[in-house]
Amino acid sequence: KNYSNIRDAVNSNIFYESIDLILSTPSVVTKVEDRSVFFVLYSGRFSLLYIGAIPDDGLILQMEIANKFVNQAQIHGDPIHICRALSMKSLTLSRQGKFEEAIDAQKQLEEIYHAEKLCADICREYSCDHTAQNYGYSVLWYEVLGRSEEAMLQIDFILEELMPQMPAKNMHNSIMILYPVIFVLKEKGMTRKAEHVFLKHIYECFYEFYGKDATTYFLFIYEPVRVLFQLVRNVEEGSCEDGDELRKLEDWVLSSDIGTYTEMQWGPMCAMGRDPYCIIAEICLLLVTLRCNGRSDVERRQQLLEKGLEQAQKSTECTQGNPGFEYARKHQSEKIVAQFSNL
Numbered sequence: 001k002n003y004s005n006i007r008d009a010v011n012s013n014i015f016y017e018s019i020d021l022i023l024s025t026p027s028v029v030t031k032v033e034d035r036s037v038f039f040v041l042y043s044g045r046f047s048l049l050y051i052g053a054i055p056d057d058g059l060i061l062q063m064e065i066a067n068k069f070v071n072q073a074q075i076h077g078d079p080i081h082i083c084r085a086l087s088m089k090s091l092t093l094s095r096q097g098k099f100e101e102a103i104d105a106q107k108q109l110e111e112i113y114h115a116e117k118l119c120a121d122i123c124r125e126y127s128c129d130h131t132a133q134n135y136g137y138s139v140l141w142y143e144v145l146g147r148s149e150e151a152m153l154q155i156d157f158i159l160e161e162l163m164p165q166m167p168a169k170n171m172h173n174s175i176m177i178l179y180p181v182i183f184v185l186k187e188k189g190m191t192r193k194a195e196h197v198f199l200k201h202i203y204e205c206f207y208e209f210y211g212k213d214a215t216t217y218f219l220f221i222y223e224p225v226r227v228l229f230q231l232v233r234n235v236e237e238g239s240c241e242d243g244d245e246l247r248k249l250e251d252w253v254l255s256s257d258i259g260t261y262t263e264m265q266w267g268p269m270c271a272m273g274r275d276p277y278c279i280i281a282e283i284c285l286l287l288v289t290l291r292c293n294g295r296s297d298v299e300r301r302q303q304l305l306e307k308g309l310e311q312a313q314k315s316t317e318c319t320q321g322n323p324g325f326e327y328a329r330k331h332q333s334e335k336i337v338a339q340f341s342n343l
Helices: 009-024 036-050 057-076 079-095 099-112 115-126 130-144 148-165 171-187 191-209 219-237 243-254 263-271 276-292 298-319 323-341
Strands: none
Touching: 036 057, 036 079, 057 079, 079 099, 079 115, 079 130, 079 263, 079 323, 099 130, 115 130, 115 148, 130 148, 130 171, 130 323, 148 171, 171 191, 171 219, 171 323, 191 219, 219 243, 219 276, 243 276, 243 298, 263 276, 263 298, 263 323, 276 298, 276 323, 298 323
16 A cells, blocks of 8 residues: 555555465465455555556456455455445446446445445545445446436436435545536436536535635536536527626637646546546537627637537547447547537
């Protein structure tokens, strides 16, 4: 763990691997009464593989770790660790494009998990509730498989039953659960509801609890998501910000600070349903639409189109070739690229 903390992934992985080998030796494993020692090991090594610090083609090692975790957690018998292990397995299956199997593992998890009883303990053990986060991911899996009714039932459960039990101050936990939800709602024409969920549980909570000088991992996407929902609502409802406000938004989205992201940023978001490039691309597209509804500035319109198309192409590059990014590719990136092609 100390090697992980100083970002020495190679040595960290060697130690994790060596400890696993020692603990898995028959003469040792039969004497281990408290199996929780395995959980720190599996979580730590899985994290290194998940972020790409250690190569893992086809997620073979991650799947191996997840299966070991499930096995040891079931021997241990504590639902806290069983839920974490099943969520790890389910998410890994989805990232391999095995969405039916991912849902099967999710359903096993749902038979055990009760947020009001387990959430606080899971957060204490693993810093956030990965089990609850899996409910958000599963919405995407249902959509990919064309099971939209089940996706909506899952969304209703998340909003009505799950979120009231979640720690409101844990912003990372909230966005991991709700990011897939808000974009599925948006795609189903429920932008106002999606916007309300985002503002209530994420955007407003962060600034209420932590203030404008604080930070959190996904803070870089807060403002783009807020602006996106504002503009989509404007277009859908036939309303519009005044000219000065739209000009400010145009200046903001065209600035060099907006639209540059690292793989550590866009990678997790692809798995969560939509990458940041796709969001910026749609903002540019919406601003062009609103500009066509009343203001003429050919040069500014061209700038928006060029940046939007550039961002859409980057989005396509991010989502191609990874079976776990199916929703982000098919339901988000490809749709935005198609809209630019039709202009």
